[in-house]
Amino acid sequence: MAEKKKTGKDNGQERTYIKGLGFCGNGIDGNLTEVDVKDGKIIRIKPFRYTRKYKAEEFKPWKLEARGKVYEPPLKTLPPPLALGYKKRVYSSNRLLYPLKRVDFDPNGERNIQNRGKSGYVRISWDEALDIIVGEMKRIIKKYGPYAIFSQSDGHGETKIVNGGHGAHRELLDLLGGYTQQARNPDSWEGWYWGAKHVWGCEPVGMAPQGNLMLDVAEHTDVLLHWGCDAEVTPWGWAGQSASRFIYWFTELGIKQIFICPDLNFSAAIHGDKWIPILPNTDAAMQLAIAYVWLTEDTYDKDYIATHTVGFDKFKDYVLGKEDGVPKTPKWASELCGVPSRIIKALAREWASRTTSVVHGNGGSYIRGPYATEPARLEVTLLAMQALGKPGANQVKMMEWGFFGRTYEMPVPIPVVMPQVFACYKGFDVTKYPKQIIAKDMVAKAILNDLKGGPPIEWYGTTLLAEMTENQFVKYRYPVEGCSKVHMIWTDSPCWITCWNGGNEFIDALRSPNIEFMMAQHIWLENDCLFADVVLPVRTKFEELDISVDGLSGQYRTINYEGQCIEPLGESKGDWEIALMIAERFGLKEKLTQGKSTEEWMKVGFDHSGLADLISWEKFKENEYYVIPTHPEWKKNPRGLNAFYQDPKKNPLSTPTGKLEIYSQRLAEHFPDDEERPPHPRWIPYGKTHQESRLCDRARKYPILVCSNHPRWGVHANHDDITWFREIRTCKTRGADGYLYHTVWVNPEDAAARGIADGDVVKIYNERGGVLAGAMVTERIIPGVISIDHGAKYDPIVAGELDRGGAINTITPGKVTSANATGMATSGFLVEVERVNLDEMRRKYPEAFSRPYHHAAGPGVASFLYGGKK
């Protein structure tokens, strides 16, 4: 690009920076972009060219060849709109520019905790903010001990390293004697982590290894089953759009693509050769019926079952009805899952007769519902019945490529080094935790239990995503003996309300008088921040100098020198800088910095990245990036579970027997009475923990099932204020009152039965609360089901009860996956939907409906300032 050519009065002075715009947030970046800046302003964000400073042959371009066709990754990155539109997030009306204090919070007098989320904010100085924070920390530590301080630091968001969020303050809290940590549960892998791991190990999150699977599919697969996932959506925040190109290529190769999901999701809409719509969270019934067809038609791999699995007979008896008297026939399943029995039979025969891999993208309704352990375990069981690991028959992931920096997680050709910069990462370390933790999906319960004065709460597993299966048999409790209950919350990159389970319960918890002080630090005033007593403004990564690695793109891996593009907006600070400002007041700053500047820390990261032998720091800094060459022997990277397929004795799984444990002896021993996750997978529509099935009595009052996917137009809680997305109909729907409501998909039949027209504002509700949304009446969703993405910005009408912003997670189940599985259940739950009379609503809630908001960006800082003014 001839950027230096001067042809117009505005040209010629732009400076281009490199920034990763992946939104995982935990040390691994993606979505590499070029950011053009002029006069201190971001002009544009565009795809990154690998060949900016290097010739392609220097990094050894790879290609895949199969069936006479070639796949070559482009020489520029494939960022999603979430990255290209991100400038709007920097200059958002939602941006926090100075510290705020809740107007009626006085640490030395009346705290008015009951008014969290109601009373509004006033501007304060940094000095005043730090006085309050440090004063409260000292007071609370003195009164209760250090464990009274609770750290929440793991919501997804910008991926910053040295100046990163996600727990930059935790080292300080360690130095102050400890703290209580929120243990981040493996969100989006619920069923895999709590279910599939018991069958096949596949540590740590329970999904299969991915080595060279793109080539494996291209060479051997006939049918791809995209099961309850959307590869045109979920990878966006992490890896860009390589997945899209691969799926197009697979179609070109003649591979049939079948989609099983309640909604015609964005992949099914363009790639689907066949859409099999299914009721949310009923996949287990269909999976059992598929097994029934294979068993009765004798079309499964009995040799493989004999050599590679244990406990199949018990499962077989259950499927055939010998155990419970109910044969799991296609007719039986059809009644439960809504798929005609003839389609189930056809699918079973298609799978048995043609080489099939199952695709995930990830997350989605399928694996995040109540009892998600069951469809996950059943999927592994079905894959086993068709010789899992044989060429072309694997579980294929369309994201998290190179997960944890492991070569066996790379479905595309590996580079010579899988670089990492964790050595200078100041955010959260998934492997370390203090002696008191609370599972993230138990936090609201823990706080509310403290308020009730109940006995300690208990759960299984640390719930940390890097834990091995054995840890799921270890019981944890809060409070730990000798540790205080939680009395202060320090939250950065918060998203409980709009992304976690039972959001309204979180709101109740945040208003507990036991929580004497809550502080939030964030780039934007949104979601959980609205309940904090003090809110600190944080910078975007454009305002920071930093280092990153693009480790997820499915193209080439890079290490990047991310220059500071623009001056910090307002009085915002870096997350690490905030930790240091507070540390300074405790006399601990030097201990944390070790006397090193940001750039010196970057060099530490670089020196430990694994690349120091390939390029010098000076050259790296000059070029601002380095592309890691393709490994010359990338074809030797083992394919998926092929080694296990070939020789299970030599290449065992990490299960106790080394085989696929279709009946888990471990589960049987540790949880002999668990009817909600028994030793082998079952159809569990409801139970003691959840009554979210259409078969429950609750369904008479709440007959609609919710399919809630990862958001199309954001990453979890991020991006909701980008005006350019809010103009898109699948993102927001303009209500008759001009407000942009979060879009919910409603089938024409359900809409007609409720007098709902396209574009109407509707209320989605159950006994946990209500959420307003804008109805998109569409054939893309089956009758009896609505589809609404999570992650919309919370805009309380009545905090804890009714939301205007469309944060559907406020009314998801608060309870975990099942009795002993501590995941969250955020899809496949019951609601009713009704048309809203906006005039009536406005009369009933005049305050909420007269709150100012930006006509295009929605609620912002001005909405929540005291008196609606600065």
Next chain:
Amino acid sequence: MGKALIIDITKCNGCYNCQIACKDEHVGNDWTPIAKPQPDTGQFWMKVTDIVRGTLPKVKVAYWHDICQHCDDAPCMKACRQQAIYKRADGIVIIDPEKCVGNRNCVDACPYGVIYFNGDLNISQKCTFCAHLLDRGWKEPRCVDACPTEALRFGEEAELKEYIKQSEVLHPEFKAKPRVYYIGIPKRFIAGAVWDPGEDECTEGATVTLTEPGKAKKLVARTDRFGDFWFESLEVGKYSLVIEKPGYKAKKLEGISTEKDVNLGDIELVKR
């Protein structure tokens, strides 16, 4: 010759990168003399629209793209009384933001509906093919640069011949000579699923013969394992079809109108 844009609907994954990249380039950035800033919302110089086709479960989505066609015989140019609209040597049609006085004749004259009026600046605005970038050496406008699947291609008309051959222009009857070419403009489909109610099985291998109106030529499809058949790229009209399989009573369906895409639903084929 001059610049041309190819829009291949069959390769569009609907990510909206083109629409967003256009806004990233033009909202809040002043590229005078090529363009003044685009308003934050409400204008779409590259506009994507979801077209949901068919009914459950035979549903597909196509993504339509509206953009200035940079016509060689541009009605907007003729309609402008200020001579504010001109055609560059490379074929790009520009509304000079400094000459435009906002009389909106071009907005009304454009048969493709792709010129917007900016009330704040009192000017008409539209796609410029990012001429300000091309003049700096860029090879393509932002929308094309941002496209992840090469559904959008841009370049010298001569270099794009191979794509232009497979394409069509919108409304040739307007005789405006557009420089934007579309591949795979969605036509209509007729689809259905054949099954045997007696056996409760999908009917695989049935022959489905579609008769097009006024044409001797028949289209033939075979049902797959799910009993599904699809006829794609049909013109609007009235069709009839016959479903046959040895051992079964043939089934004839008539008067199928393709005003919209048609899902005939589940069709029973009964044994003789």
